[in-house]
Each structure stands twice: as structure tokens, then as C-alpha cells.
Amino acid sequence: MRPDLIETYVRSLTTARRTGLPVTPPQILPDYDEALAIQTRVQATLGPVAGFKVGPRPEGPPLLAPLPAARVFASGAEIPSPDSTGVELEIGFEVMQAPGDAPLHQLFRPRLVMELVDTRFGGDDLEPLQKTADMILNDGLVLGPVLQGWDGHDFDTVQARMTGAGRVLLDGSATVPGGSALANLRMCLDHLGDHCGGLQPGQHVITGSLCGLPWFPVGSTVEATVEGFGAIRAVLVPRAS
Numbered sequence: 117m118r119p120d121l122i123e124t125y126v127r128s129l130t131t132a133r134r135t136g137l138p139v140t141p142p143q144i145l146p147d148y149d150e151a152l153a154i155q156t157r158v159q160a161t162l163g164p165v166a167g168f169k170v171g172p173r174p175e176g177p178p179l180l181a182p183l184p185a186a187r188v189f190a191s192g193a194e195i196p197s198p199d200s201t202g203v204e205l206e207i208g209f210e211v212m213q214a215p216g217d218a219p220l221h222q223l224f225r226p227r228l229v230m231e232l233v234d235t236r237f238g239g240d241d242l243e244p245l246q247k248t249a250d251m252i253l254n255d256g257l258v259l260g261p262v263l264q265g266w267d268g269h270d271f272d273t274v275q276a277r278m279t280g281a282g283r284v285l286l287d288g289s290a291t292v293p294g295g296s297a298l299a300n301l302r303m304c305l306d307h308l309g310d311h312c313g314g315l316q317p318g319q320h321v322i323t324g325s326l327c328g329l330p331w332f333p334v335g336s337t338v339e340a341t342v343e344g345f346g347a348i349r350a351v352l353v354p355r356a357s
Contacts, residue, residue: 128237169181280332
């Protein structure tokens with residue numbers, strides 16, 4: 117790995133988080149391992165980890181990124197937000213016991229979540245590994261209701277409705293990325309290892325957007341329901357000046 121490159125990314129990303137202003141990304145791209153090393157260094161400045169997001173790559177190990185606990189909110193809470201925030205409706209899994217050989221439904225419980233999305237790098241054409249270094253653009257997590265009585269069945273297509281800023285984003289069937297929430301959960305378990313401390317009880321794994329990546333201006337209230345889970349809401353309010 118290239119320590120100087122990692123240090124350059126860490127300085128840029130921590131500056132952007134401290135000031136709330138995007139920065140120009142370094143010109144040289146990190147490789148996969150360097151992007152994870154950058155995540156580890158940045159996350160160390162942010163405090164505890166609340167979980168991880170996961171997604172497939174065209175080749176090689178999957179995209180992984182920690183979710184900072186400092187930006188976890190209960191459904192309906194007012195969320196200090198930038199001028200524009202992406203909000204993704206997702207199926208998450210809460211870790212109930214340290215992952216092991218037991219069936220998944222004994223180790224996890226499904227929870228409806230919203231991922232908040234923002235970028236610390238300016239520009240419209242960021243490379244995937246730049247986004248990976250920047251926590252795959254994660255800016256927070258909203259925790260919604262738990263699915264009670266889960267028997268371990270998978271989630272592929274769910275019935276959902278989502279609205280915000282006067283728009284209807286979803287109203288009907290919505291498919292989990294890749295067609296299987298459990299496959300995405302297993303992908304995280306297979307590849308995470310001890311990255312940013314590894315997966316711990318009380319944390320969450322989120323498995324990809326049911327609604328694409330819609331963006332909302334500050335002041336918006338984004339609401340959604342998913343059959344079997346219930347309702348979730350994100351209230352985006354201005355950050356304190």
C-alpha cells in the first residue's frame with residue numbers, strides 16, 4: 117500500500133467532515149485495500165461503529181463500509197442535514213449474537229432502515245474506489261421497526277410505498293439489489309473480517325436500496341412503509357450554523 121496516498125485521502129476526508137464543505141478528491145486513485153485502509157483511519161476519528169453497508173463489485177471482494185454511530189437516528193427524529201441528502205429505503209439486519217455457525221434467524225433480526233447519503237468529495241464523476249474511500253457515501257442511518265417473528269425467510273421483492281418532498285418514489289413492488297437480502301448479508305459475513313472492528317452485537321448490516329438514490333432538499337420529510345415491517349420517517353432539518 118501507499119502510505120502517502122492514504123494520508124492524503126484521510127486529510128481530505130477529515131477536513132471535509134470537520135468543515136461540512138466538500139473537497140476536491142486527490143488525483144491518484146486508491147486500490148481496494150487502500151480504500152479500506154482510508155475508511156479505517158477516518159472512522160477512527162468518528163468514534164464507534166454502528167454497523168456496515170455492503171454491495172457487490174463486478175470483480176473481486178464486495179464493497180464494504182462502516183456506519184458511524186454518531187449519525188444513527190430513530191425514525192421520526194430531526195436529522196441535521198446538508199442542503200441536499202440522498203435517502204435510501206433498505207432492509208437491514210440487527211446483530212443479536214456474535215456471528216457464528218447458528219442459523220441466521222438466531223443471530224440477526226430484520227429491521228427497516230433508511231440510509232442517508234452524502235459525499236465529502238466535490239464533482240459529479242467520482243470513481244468507485246474514491247466513493248469506497250468515502251464510506252461509499254454513507255452519511256447516516258435511520259432505524260425503523262423490527263420485523264417480529266422472523267423465521268429466517270429471505271427478502272427478494274417487498275411491497276413498499278415511499279414519499280418525500282411532494283414526490284412518490286415507490287408504490288408497489290420493490291426488489292432488493294441482487295434479488296436476495298440474505299445473500300448480501302452473507303457477503304458481508306464472508307468478507308468483513310475485522311475491518312473497523314468487525315461485526316458486533318447491536319450493530320446493523322444494510323443490504324442495498326429498494327428505491328435507487330433519490331435526493332431531497334433540507335426541510336423535507338421522507339416517509340415509507342414496507343409490508344410486514346411498518347413505517348419509517350426521516351425528518352431533514354438544517355445543520356446548526
